[in-house]
Structure formats: structure tokens, C-alpha cells
Amino acid sequence: MTQQRRAGARAPLSRERVLRAAVALADETGAEAFSMRRLAQELGVVPMALYKHVANKEELLDGMVDVVVGEIDPPAAGADWKSSVRQRILSARRVLLRHRWAARVIESRTGPTPAVLAYLDSVIGTFRDGGLSADLTHHVMHALGSRLLGFSQELFDGGGAAAPTAPTGAAGGTAPDAAGAYPRVAEIAAAAAHDTGSVVGGGCDDQFEFEFALDLLLDGFERLHRQGWTSAPDAP
Template sequence: MVQQAEAARRAPLSRDRVLRAAVALADETGIEALSMRRLAQELGVVPMALYKHVANKEELLDGMVDAVVGAIDRPAPGADWHGAVRGRILSARRALLGHPWAARVIRSRSGPTPAVLAYLDSVIGMFRTGGFSVDLTHHAMHALGSRVLGFTQELFDDPPAPGPQPGAEAVAAMAARYPHVAELATAAAHDGDSVVGRGCDDQFEFEFALDVLLDGFERLRRQGWTSAGRPPSGPGTATVPGASC
């Protein structure tokens, strides 16, 4: 095993090897601990050797995003648009959950990387070949938001630290003031490990929302929905046929 590790460290340096090592290091230590110096140590090279393959840390992060997104499964040939989009998004979710730092890095980029663009292009293509107009596809992508890449904002935020549990009197007072919140909060057995909400199953909640959206998109497609007939967005705003946003 030691010999294998040494052989790996002596292997010729390449961009692919640098990116794979960076992804593994971020998985192991967290993205905050990743630095060019630390990565060079991991690879057994001097830091300057890395700059032959990545110009700077920002380019390194872009490459790491592309390495993760490039591993997302492609849809099975011949799948209908609904199954293809759903499968692609759930595969993206698995890929990003396997690299907890990836969603945060994706959000930090100034623009989509090549692999992210290719992924988005494929999802848009699934809608278009499934009979969606450009107009409806545009709004469907807006509705999906970050969910198209398998994550939601709250999913990757750190859950708040649990505070002291309120007493029965405080719980009763809160229930009297906010009865619907209390009803919803006590509807399920709570699990402190969930980050969507205590008591929520993250995967179930993600798939529930995804299925609601996809079913809604299909209903609009069948209706031949267009944005041209939507109401104005505010006082004094005219409806412009064909406007995209």
C-alpha cells in the first residue's frame, strides 16, 4: 500500500491528476483547508509545479466543479422527458451530496463553468425534445432554480445549533399565538439531523418538490401555455408578448 502511494506521488503531473487530488483533498479536509501549497504537498511537488496546469486557485476551483458535474449520469436513451429530467437531476443530487463543498463552490463562481453549461444545455434539450416551447422551457428552468443541479439553498446551509428546549408553558403560549405553525411543527416526529427542517426527510422533501414542479410543467405543456398572456407584474407594467423575464 505504501509503495502504491509512493508510485502515485511519482506519477507525471497532469491537469486531471491535479483536479482529482484537489477534489479528494476537499472531500477529506473541507474546501476551506484547500490551498495550492497544501495540494502541492499532497502531490509531492513544489507549488510552482501546479501553475503549469491551473493558472490560479480560481481556475482550480472551476476545474473541481467541472470534475464533479462531469460525473453526473447521463439519461438512459429513449427515456421520456419527465423521466430523463428527473433522473438527471437526482443523479446531480447524488454527485453533489458526495462532495458537500461542491454546491457552495458552484454558487461562488462568477459564471457557469463549461461542464455546468453542458449539463444545463442537456436539461434544456430534454425539455425541448419533450415538446416544450422555448418560452415554457425558459420559465421551467427559472422555477427549478438551483434544484436543477440537485440542491436547494437550505440543503447546504449549516443547520442552527440546537438551543434549550422551551418548557410546556412556552410551547402552549406559542401554539396559542401561532396555531398553524404549531400544528405543522408537531405533525411529524422530529429528527435533529435534517437540514431542511427538524423532522423532515431531506431526500423526500427534495423529490416531492421536484415532482410537483415536473408535473406542473407537463400540465402547462399540454395546455400550450405561453408567457404572452400573463398579467402585468406590477402597477403600470405592460405585458410584452414574447418577453422572457
Template sequence: MTRQTEAAPRAPLNRDRVLRAAVALADGIGIESLSMRRLAQELGVVPMALYKHVANKEQLLDAMVEAVVGEIDAPAPGSDWQSAVRQRVLSARAALLGHPWAAQVIRSRTGPTPAVLAYMDSVIGMFRTGGFSVDLTHHAMHALGSRILGFTQELFDAGPDPDPQQAALPPEAAAAYPHVAELAMAAAHDGDSVVGPGCDDQFEFEFALDLLLDGFERLRLQGWTSGGRRAGD
């Protein structure tokens, strides 16, 4: 009699396996559909088994944010402050684009997780070692806002494939707001663009980021202070 091949033993459940499965599941079905029960089914365990590794769904979401932030690359050794910050922010953007739910979850947290705090601390450190005062660093971080984590709410957020006809304003609105109409039509009908019709989100993100970083450097060289700025108003 032929002996049946025994099934390979299942990998033991641990926190890392739970988080990797949760991130992959959210990537596949969306964060709204993620639940402890669905995650348990994915892992082939009973829901109660998950609670040995995460206390509840909120703790799970915090840990998922930690996992995504952990994907952000460190800057290349020896980089100047501007290159280091730029590389760090663009790596954060790449990490969040790889997990479309992550920005929404980060915004929903009541406070930054330890990994987010460590990331922010590293960026602040890049400014400080680059010769920025605490004052200028404070205002630079405010100016960057959510862009520091690679996402921002754009003014003209028309979706992935804007329809040029839908982008056009009704004639009465175009007459009332001619500059808005001009800009909307230019973005929608730029047929010569190498990225096709509409705005290229990555290009627009990098454009704004570079403007900010160049402006920060100009202020640093000027020895700008917020006290001096207010005194001159």
C-alpha cells in the first residue's frame, strides 16, 4: 500500500505573518473590506488566534502603517540635505502608491505611530544637519505637510483618466471664471504631453516638492527667521 504524502506543516502564526497577510489582503480587496474575520480566513485560522498578536483592528491598522513606512528607503550616504530629503519623500510616495489604502489609514490615525515618528525625526534631522535652524525647520515641515509622507490633496484631482469633455466647464461658468476654464482646458487638451491627456500626478508632486526644497534653501542662505519676518510686516 502506498503511504499518503503528509501535508507540509503550516508556518506558525506570528505577528510578522499576520501583518504581511493583512497588508496583502488590503492591497487586494481594499481597506474597507478588511476585517479580522476575513484576515483569519486568509490565514486559515480562527479569528481568536489573531488576538494573540494584535489586540483589535485599530492596533492592526497601526501595525500595517508601521509595515508600509518600513518600506521607505534611507537616503544614499553622503547626500546633501536637499537630495536626502527629496529621495526620502519620493521613496515614501512610492511606498504609499504601492499600497493605495495606506494614505487613508495614516490620515485616520489619532496620532503618529512610532515608525511615522521615526521617519519624521529622520527628515527633521536632515534639515538640521543641513544647516537649518530649528525655527526654519519648523516652518519647512509645516510647508511640506502631508507631502513629507508622499501624498497630498491636489487642487485639480480629476481621477486617473480625465475625460476632456467632462473637464470643460459649461459655457456660462467658463465666462464667469475665465482663468479656471483656461487652466482646466489646457490640462485636459495637452495632446503633446508625453504623459497623455490630463495632469501627471507624479510630475506635479515632484514639481511642487522641488519648488519647496529650492525655497527652503534660499531662506536658509538668507538666514531667515520667523521673528524677523513678522517684525518686517
């Protein structure tokens, strides 16, 4: 960021420059340590100068989300709907892996930003142009949820040991044989290869689990589409 600050002394401040500098700073420090004052320091300006381009920190965060979402690849020309959606979602995942703070900021927004709305509109268009009904597409979007933007909300966030942690006894000691107490949990936890630092849980391979679930969903959507599925209760 030092070179950017030096260049900033010469380049005029603009909304785009403020947003891109903010994204770069969040990449470096994480969203928790991010502040308007720190951003102003990086840009070589006084904090009040930022407010000519963003009204407040919330507007700044909205703009940062739009910068990140703008990095997602456009639809592949000539691809079928299923391949196109898969490619875009995996592109979104690569983008969020570059900007690891972004998922939590996206979750913190009170509503979708313009770039998020444009992305969702484009994905919906891919489903509809592929022949899926508006009814099925509505439920598809719900089923995909945050996966559309490249991340999944897991039951327990944060990695941990592959085997279940031994519970603590009433007297403060460790209860014997936790795996014996929860045999199915232990069995599943030990059933697959694991990576360190997983957000899926138990050190699982995040990328594999993400693609596994995505492909299951897309295959299911395709099957329902071929069956002419509808949510209407009285449909034949």
C-alpha cells in the first residue's frame, strides 16, 4: 500500500479510486481492522476528503462489495445454462478466496448492492433463457443461497479437529471415549481427506465440498426442469 499512497499524492481522488484502495486495504488488514481513518492515511488525504465520494462507512462497504462482485467472470458464450451457472459460481468462489473478508461484509449488508443485483439478474436470466420456469427458478435461487456468490453458510463456522472433541465431565474432568459416545459423528469425521484451516468443519476439503454440493444442486434443478416441476399444489 505504500506505493499506492505515494501515487495517491499525485492522482486526483475519485470514488473509484477510494473504493479500490479500500478493497486493497481490506485484503491486507481484514475487514475487522479496516477504518476510514486508516484508508485516508493510505490515500494520503485527510479523512474528510473521503466523504466527498462516500457518505459514510456503510456506503463505502457497499461500494467495496460492488468492486469485488464486479470481478466475477461474465457468462461464457455458447454454454448451456448448467455449465454457465457452474462456471460463474466457481468464478465467484475464486474471487471471494482472493478477498477473504468479503463474504462477511456481503452477509452484513441490509440489502443487495447494485452489482449484486446485476449479477443475480444475470444468473436468473441464464436459468430462464435455459428454459427453466419462473416458478422453478424462484426456488432454485433460494436453494443456492449464498453459493451464488461463492460461499456457503455452514452449520458450524470455523475448522476444528477431525474427530469430535471430548466433552468435559461434571467435575471438570474429560469424559471417557468421546468417539464412543458419538460413534456416527466420529465415523463421518474420519471418512474423507481433510485440509487444515477449513471453514466447512472438521478440516474438510472446502473446494471439494463446495463443488460436490453445487453439482448435486445443479443436477437436481436439471431433473426437475425436465420433469416440468411446479410448486403449485394442484398441478397435475
